[in-house]
Amino acid sequence: MLLDTPSLYFRAFYGVPESVTAPDGTPVNAVRGLIDMIATLVRDHSPARLVATMDADWRPAFRVAAIPTYKAHRVAQGDEEEVPAALVPQVTVINEVLDAVGIARLESPGYEADDVIGTLTHRAGRGAVDIVTGDRDLFQLVDDSRPVRVLYTARGLRNLQIVDEEFVTGRYGVPGRRYADFATLRGDPSDGLPGVAGVGEKTASALITRFGSLPALLEALDAGTTEGFPAGSRAKLAAARDYLRAAPAVVEVARDAPLPDADLAVPVKPRDPEALAALAARWNLDSPLNRLLTALGR
Template identity: 60%
Template sequence: MLLDTASLYFRAFFGVPESVKAPDGTPVNAVRGLLDFIARLVADHSPGHLVACMDADWRPQWRVELIPSYKSHRVADEPAAGAGGEGAAEQVPDTLAPQVPVIEAVLDAIGVARLGVPGYEADDVIGTLAVAAAGPVAIVTGDRDLFQLVDDARGVRVLYPRKGVGDCDVIDEEAIASRYGVRAGQYADFAALRGDPSDGLPGVKGIGEKTAAELVTRYGDLAGVRAAAADPLSRLTAARRRTITEAAAYLDVAPKVVRVADDVPLPRFDAALPSEPADPRALAWLAERWGLGGSLARLLDALAKAAG
């Protein structure tokens, strides 16, 4: 099981009231919410291995160099301590940013593998792990970009939370075809054509989700769509050929930005589910300092049962 950790702690932050606080009055709603999420996921799915994937760099420079608008609207005016990333800081709610280091410390003390690699997003770590995995993989994320990794033949699926993580849509190849009208292997090309305002990706002017799906389905992939646009005898209208041709500079680089990297150099790690805390003394201190109470107890119980 691969966790898109930031996606989940943002969801926890907005889903759990800020009235959930540490003894000193500091909000710990994201911390406790994430622990409860992981406990539920482990209890429901009993994974043999678990990795909390992190954004060591939420807006990698190599992606920005290709498309300068990439996530530019999410850059904070001032650095946000604990928000992660190597370059500009991401806009993170003031009461969430201080909780991120706590989340990291608690996961480390429990012994849950936590992986982030400088220069890469959590998506890229997930992509690398999913491609290398010998057995089935469940990716837990609220980010549709990771739908491109779905592969029924290899047992790679996405658990896409609707409300809490106990209510997830299981995204397999049939679900992608039903939702978007494309195959999982076409999803990245479809997304590049469509664009994504939430990531600062403009897409091709006049091409929305429906048209992008029709084009990718008809011509197979983005290269096929571009070849059709260059062919005056293709079924594309002159106006459509023109808009695609005029977007050449964007389409030259968009696939590399949109596609999840699968060759991230990962450090050594142990993804085995911990049956007991890796650092009991540190965890006890963290539990008392931050008032983690039942949330931590539920996660430790779920891990012990699944690992046993």
């Protein structure tokens, strides 16, 4: 089980009231919410291995070089992400709790959590993988043959959407392996990805279905082919040719991010009980940590 940890702690921050605090009044809503999320996931799905993936770089240089608007609207100052002030210190606490519990926490310099997930999924070979995220971009990793599924959190952890190839095809009209091509055409304003002007989900789906992939579509454009393009779309695609060649570097998750060696086994007892006890006392985490340790102990 691969956790898109930033996606989950942002959801926890906005889903749990800031009135949930430590004894000194510091908000710990994201910390407590994330701990309870992990406890629920472990209890309900019993993974053999568990990784909390992190963003070492929330806006990697290689993606900005390809598409300068990538996440530009979320830059606060310099190249720092705009994050609620009450959440920033909680990320440090989350890291300390994960380390004390013994849950593997992995990141890769210059890469996002999505890329760590892509790399670990690739390294798992034929092994089954569950990816927990609220990010549709990771639908590109879905693969029924292994299987690789996304446990999609858009409706909350109690109403997880199991995303497999049937879901992706039924919702978007393309197979999971082609979702990145589809998303490139459609665009994603939340990431500053413009897409092709005038090409929405239906046209994007029709194009990928017709040509099979974005590279094949570009090859048809370069060859001057007119057959197979929905009315009015060919000129729009031709005008966006430079974008279409650059965008895959942004949309496609990495499969080869460098990662340190780590023990990915689900811990059955805390790695550092003393540190965990100190964190529980300082940040008022006894109840959620007890629930997590009970789930892990099963």
